[in-house]
Amino acid sequence: MDVETFIEHLCDPADAVDNSLALRRERYEQLHRRFRPSGPSAVEVVDSRVAGVAVRRFCPVGCPAGGVVYLHGGGWNLGSVESHHGITLDLAVRLNREVVSVDYRRLPEVGYATALQDCRRVVSDLDPLAIAGDSAGGRLAIDVACTGFWRGVLGLVYPLVGTPSTTTLGDDAPLLTRREVLTLWETVCDEVPAFPAERPPAEAIEVLAVEHDPLTPSIERAVALWRCASAAVGYRCAPNMVHSSLHAHAELAEMNAAWQDFCHSLGRRLGDK
Incomplete structure (x- = not known):
């Protein structure tokens, strides 16, 4: 598969006809189920x-103690353990660690603070070696790490960092535009914990971004700030890829290579724990 085919697959024309949240959630699950491995x-x-x-727990046979809590993306109002099943299953296999995917409550049924509290409760109970998340889930992972007593490795895939604005965001890209980011931010900004941008959310962080994504410039600025504050931050950017490409990592060569490097580096850090 090439990235253009992937983009075409996720651009569902039905969204222009019926934009209700219930149907968008249903289509989101259906579209991402196509990338879930079978067998x-x-x-x-x-x-x-x-x-x-x-939660949904993925436990490889004979895996070592200690695991990863995963927080799915989807703009805080879409996504689930089902939509991200393929990602979390693959992460468990690559790390040979248990991965616990959190089915936190979503907007608008609850506010951001409640979704964050769901994630905090799981992390507090399990005390995992690592917390990982993609997109909106990456922001939840950052906020869990910054506002609690957990200390471990943080894994972030194209997360929303800092306070997005017209000056911090990059250009519009397929599958995610500046307007979409700012509209979502408006729904949560009053409940998002505030902390200095230069403060690293963890001492050890692995980050994966993609080339065509309005979030990438702010991610790269955050990586630079965190490194200046002495955090050990690994960073890679998948060329030619777009937001959401992680779902199709098995079929997109550039994303697969970046994901493999991300998982390898995350696994190496876990091995040091």
Whole structure:
């Protein structure tokens, strides 16, 4: 698959006809299910609850103790453990660690503070070696790390960092525009914890960005600030890729290479714990 085909797959023309949240959620799940691997796997998958929060646990056979909590993307109002099943399953296999995917409550049924609290409760209960997240889930991961007592490795895939504005965001790109980012930010900004931009959310951080994404310039500025503050930050940017490409990492060569490097570096840091 090339990136143009991937973009075409996710640009559902039905969105122009019916933009209700319920149908957008349904289509989001359907569109991403196409990238979920089929066939047997040496990973036990169990839906359960941790501290009262719904989760999906991916546990490779014979994996070592300690694991990863994963927070899915989707603009805080879309996405689930189902839509990100392929990503979290692959992460568990690559790291040979249990990955606990959090089905936090979403907007608008609850506010951002409640979604963040769901994530905090799981992290507090499990005390994982790492927290990882993509896009809006990456922002939740940053906020969990910055506002609690957890200390571990942070893994971020094209996260929303800092306070987005017309001056901090890059150009519009396929699958994500500046307007979409700013509109989503308006729905949560009053509840997002405030902390200095130069303050690293963790001492050890691995970051994966993509070339065509309005979030990438602010991500790169944050990486530079965190490094200046003495955080150990690994960074890679997948060329030619767009926001959401992680779902199709198995079929997009550039994304697969960047994801492999991200997972390898994250796994190396976990091995040092």
